[in-house]
Amino acid sequence: MTENTSPDEKTIPFYPDHVTNEAKVAxxxxxxxxxxxVIGLSVPVGLQPPADPMDTPAHVKPEWYFLALYQIIKxxxxxxxxxxxxxxxxxxxxxxxxxxxxxxxxxxARVRFIVTAVLMVIxxxxxxxxEVS
Numbered sequence: 001m002t003e004n005t006s007p008d009e010k011t012i013p014f015y016p017d018h019v020t021n022e023a024k025v026a027x028x029x030x031x032x033x034x035x036x037x038v039i040g041l042s043v044p045v046g047l048q049p050p051a052d053p054m055d056t057p058a059h060v061k062p063e064w065y066f067l068a069l070y071q072i073i074k075x076x077x078x079x080x081x082x083x084x085x086x087x088x089x090x091x092x093x094x095x096x097x098x099x100x101x102x103x104x105x106x107x108x109a110r111v112r113f114i115v116t117a118v119l120m121v122i123x124x125x126x127x128x129x130x131e132v133s
Contacts, residue, residue, distance in 0.1 A: 067130030068123050074133075 012018075063069050073081035103109055 061130070064127065067128075068126035071126040071130040071133070094095065 001098065061067070067083075069085055072084065075081075
C-alpha cells in the first residue's frame with residue numbers, strides 16, 4: 001500500500017477488470033469490421049467501369065506542387081523527364097560538399113543569385129503553365 005491511499009478506500013484492480021473491458025471493446029470492433037466486410041463483399045459498389053492505367057482522362061492534373069514536373073514530362077521524353085529532377089535534387093543535396101571554399105569576390109555570390117532567380121522563375125512558370133494547360 002502506498003502512503004497516499006487509505007485502507008478503507010475502494011480501488012479497482014487492473015486485472016481482470018480493465019483487461020476484460022478492453023477485450024470487450026476489441027471484440028466489438030472486430031465484429032463491426034467483419035460485418036462491414038461481409039456487406040462490402042455481398043453488395044459491391046460498382047459505380048464505374050474498372051480503371052484503365054493506359055488511358056488517362058484529359059482533365060486529370062496533379063497537385064500544385066507537382067505541376068512543374070508534370071510540364072517537364074509533357075515536353076521531354078519520359079525517361080529523361082523522370083530522371084532529370086532526381087539528378088537535380090541529388091546535385092542540390094551534394095553541392096555544399098563540392099563547393100566548400102570561401103568566396104573571395106562578390107561575383108560568385110551574384111552569379112549564384114542570378115542562377116537561383118532564373119531557376120525559380122522557370123519553376124514558377126512551369127507550375128503556372130501546368131495549371132492553365
